[in-house]
Amino acid sequence: MAPSNQQSLRIWLLVIVAALMFLVLLQRLPSRQVDSQKGEAPIILAIGAQDLELHILPIGAVVQRLIVRDKLGAKRDVALGFDLDDLAPYQNGTSPYFGAVVGRVANRVKNAAFQLDGKTYHLTANDGNNSLHGGKKGWSMHTWSAKQLSKTSAKLTLVSPDGDEGYPGQVTASVTYTLVQGRDSTDVRMLFEAATTAPTPINMAQHCYFNLGGVHEPSDVLDHRIQINSSYYTPVDSETIPTGEVEPVKGTPFDFREEHAIGERIAQITRPGPGGYDTNMVLWGFDGPDAALHTHNCVSAIEVQQAASVHDPESGIQLDILTNSPGLQFYSGNFLDGSIAGKGGVRYPQHGAFALETQVFPNSINTPSFPQCVLRPGGKYEHKAIWRFRKKID
Numbered sequence: 178m179a180p181s182n183q184q185s186l187r188i189w190l191l192v193i194v195a196a197l198m199f200l201v202l203l204q205r206l207p208s209r210q211v212d213s214q215k216g217e218a219p220i221i222l223a224i225g226a227q228d229l230e231l232h233i234l235p236i237g238a239v240v241q242r243l244i245v246r247d248k249l250g251a252k253r254d255v256a257l258g259f260d261l262d263d264l265a266p267y268q269n270g271t272s273p274y275f276g277a278v279v280g281r282v283a284n285r286v287k288n289a290a291f292q293l294d295g296k297t298y299h300l301t302a303n304d305g306n307n308s309l310h311g312g313k314k315g316w317s318m319h320t321w322s323a324k325q326l327s328k329t330s331a332k333l334t335l336v337s338p339d340g341d342e343g344y345p346g347q348v349t350a351s352v353t354y355t356l357v358q359g360r361d362s363t364d365v366r367m368l369f370e371a372a373t374t375a376p377t378p379i380n381m382a383q384h385c386y387f388n389l390g391g392v393h394e395p396s397d398v399l400d401h402r403i404q405i406n407s408s409y410y411t412p413v414d415s416e417t418i419p420t421g422e423v424e425p426v427k428g429t430p431f432d433f434r435e436e437h438a439i440g441e442r443i444a445q446i447t448r449p450g451p452g453g454y455d456t457n458m459v460l461w462g463f464d465g466p467d468a469a470l471h472t473h474n475c476v477s478a479i480e481v482q483q484a485a486s487v488h489d490p491e492s493g494i495q496l497d498i499l500t501n502s503p504g505l506q507f508y509s510g511n512f513l514d515g516s517i518a519g520k521g522g523v524r525y526p527q528h529g530a531f532a533l534e535t536q537v538f539p540n541s542i543n544t545p546s547f548p549q550c551v552l553r554p555g556g557k558y559e560h561k562a563i564w565r566f567r568k569k570i571d
């Protein structure tokens with residue numbers, strides 16, 4: 178009796194140990210193939226290439242961490258944002274769209290209203306009289322269904338119901354992030370797609386705030402050097418709504434055809450509220466009076482081309498922006514004022530980041546002379562943008 182009892186005890190112990198080892202192994206298996214439509218939403222999706230690591234949140238399809246290598250090969254996070262244990266700001270409207278995909282219509286719609294096919298639509302005004310970045314609860318505050326496609330690619334999808342923030346039609350929108358490692362550069366390629374059940378304006382944009390010096394400590398981007406391939410820009414009124422004019426950049430502080438430091442002429446940009454750049458730059462092919470001619474399903478008929486390039490002489494990190502969009506919103510972090518504590522508790526100062534949002538022109542739904550942004554049933558919105566990171570050693 179006694180020996181066989183001992184034997185069965187041993188067998189039981191073995192079974193328990195084996196079960197425990199199995200559980201431990203399970204925990205260690207990559208838990209990446211998560212589909213939030215089928216189960217619990219993942220907190221984060223991580224994709225990586227040799228020289229770049231990207232963390233994406235299902236909330237707002239947000240780029241929460243963007244790690245690139247500086248001129249010495251050291252890793253730096255160059256995207257402003259919040260820590261994973263502090264996600265509330267992304268959802269409750271306190272985040273100024275850090276890293277988020279904004280929609281249904283990025284940027285401003287004057288008087289939060291527009292006419293389409295003879296009908297007037299009223300949107301939620303969330304920026305004075307105007308609608309900004311999709312309204313009070315725009316796409317950046319919704320949880321998207323998230324799917325990791327591979328080690329280097331992830332897709333996030335959102336269904337926006339008919340009447341969402343006042344917009345007509347049910348829209349199914351997605352953004353796919355894909356990393357492509359080159360010999361001396363690494364791309365974050367973004368494909369924004371949308372389809373609709375009724376005509377609606379569409380203007381999706383990635384609103385990442387970059388600081389190419391890294392976001393581990395407070396610093397500004399005034400010494401970053403920027404070049405933008407724009408000969409024209411769209412002047413704005415006191416509510417930051419384009420007046421409808423398309424003006425040459427020549428002789429203005431908006432002329433970045435030759436590279437300049439962001440801070441060099443920034444004091445010349447005065448407007449109500451904090452000064453600085455918050456300007457739609459007109460990209461190639463949309464110059465002057467022909468501006469309205471060239472869009473198809475809200476994007477350019479031209480293939481992806483380089484729109485701008487920024488580098489930080491200190492870190493040696495360079496970011497090129499490529500797109501098939503007609504416009505590029507250049508924002509110099511004017512409203513940052515140290516009141517927001519982001520990752521690691523770092524307080525982001527004024528001009529602590531820049532944004533370069535590829536988009537159609539602001540308020541284009543109310544400006545017939547601008548490239549148009551109405552998507553109709555059967556049409557397919559395919560907006561592309563590339564962040565190309567490279568080391569600049571001068």
Ligand SMILES: *[C@@H]1O[C@H](CO)[C@@H](O)[C@H](O)[C@H]1NC(C)=O
Pocket residue numbers: 265266269270271
């Ligand atoms: C949003 O969340 C942050 C962080 O938890 C909190 O400090 C802030 O008060 C919240 N704001 C609103 C409007 O709920």
Ligand SMILES: *[C@@H]1O[C@H](CO)[C@@H](O)[C@H](O)[C@H]1NC(C)=O
Pocket residue numbers: 305306416
């Ligand atoms: C809203 O529009 C009214 C009427 O045009 C104007 O008087 C007011 O200043 C505007 N509000 C803001 C915040 O600009």
Ligand SMILES: *[C@@H]1O[C@H](CO)[C@@H](O)[C@H](O)[C@H]1NC(C)=O
Pocket residue numbers: 404406461482483484485486
């Ligand atoms: C934009 O400017 C860069 C120089 O920074 C140039 O290499 C690129 O070809 C230009 N792109 C277009 C479309 O003009």
